[in-house]
Amino acid sequence: MADIAALTALVEPLVIARGWELVRIKMTTGEMGKTLQIMAEDPATGQLVVDQCAALSREVSELFDEVDPIEEEYNLEVSSPGIDRPLTRAKDFALWAGHKAKITLTDAIDGRKKFAGTLLGLEGEAAQLRLEDGSEAVMTFPIDAIHGAKLVLTDALIAATQPQSLN
Template sequence: MEHATSPPDLPHHTGLEARVADIIAPTLVDMGYELVRVAVLGRERPTVQIMADRADGSQITLEDCEAISRAVGAVLDVEDPIPGAWTLEVSSAGIDRPLTRRKDWNRFAGHLARAETVLPIDGRKRFSGTVLGADDTHARLRLEDGTEVALPFTEIRKARLVLTDALIDATAASSRSN
């Protein structure tokens, strides 16, 4: 089940990860959380990794992760998208978080990030620079040489913030204001 586009508030997933995301996202929303990323790793006994944020923007706690794990585990047990035995891991996005949604790219504009695309763009697959934000279809970076690049969301294999003092300070200020 290939997803060519995702709503701007949901991360872009394909295949089994897209199916899991479709199944669990409504439960997370009902609980006051947002889905940041789903990853299904391994073959014999796969691990389903769920990364979530609180919808109100405050820091996610261990208790939040436990509540998400119980609810999502129950939904996955019923829907059964993964054959056989599997393990569930739930975590917060963390400070050097992945950038999976338009809102992440806009929220962290001005911070450093690294991105990798599925196919080359302008002859390359790896990009590093300052986040400039995003629209419905593209995330934008100002590269170290000053040029700007627009990365189609459907072509981003992975992207994440780079841990810097400025990011730590911004994250600390954000959690104090919530």
């Protein structure tokens, strides 16, 4: 399996050179074989459009043809994070405070690994979530204990991610 840290070291400078931010690099295995997913965003919009994804895909393909960092066969997917985006960086938990999210932990807390609720932001290096399981409890999860997190598609999230008018 490819080393994600090494792939990040190769890809991130290409993303930064375009003035964008790398959201995540992930290798998955599915029906179509292995897929290397590179997710990036323009900080001005929180998204990439199709032409931006295509340009980055071409650039990454050219670089990977030269350095060949992945031994096995794979498909390359370059995408924008989308509306119900993954939360991969500490700043994502602060930026999207007030929106609904799902968090999965690496290790269980009181027999649970999965939590859903409203993001409250960051407390130091930990994400805070108000649970919506009837308890309304506030949980704090160290960022490094989070296996995966993503926003939940809601009307409020759709409204918050609409392109802003230039008027």
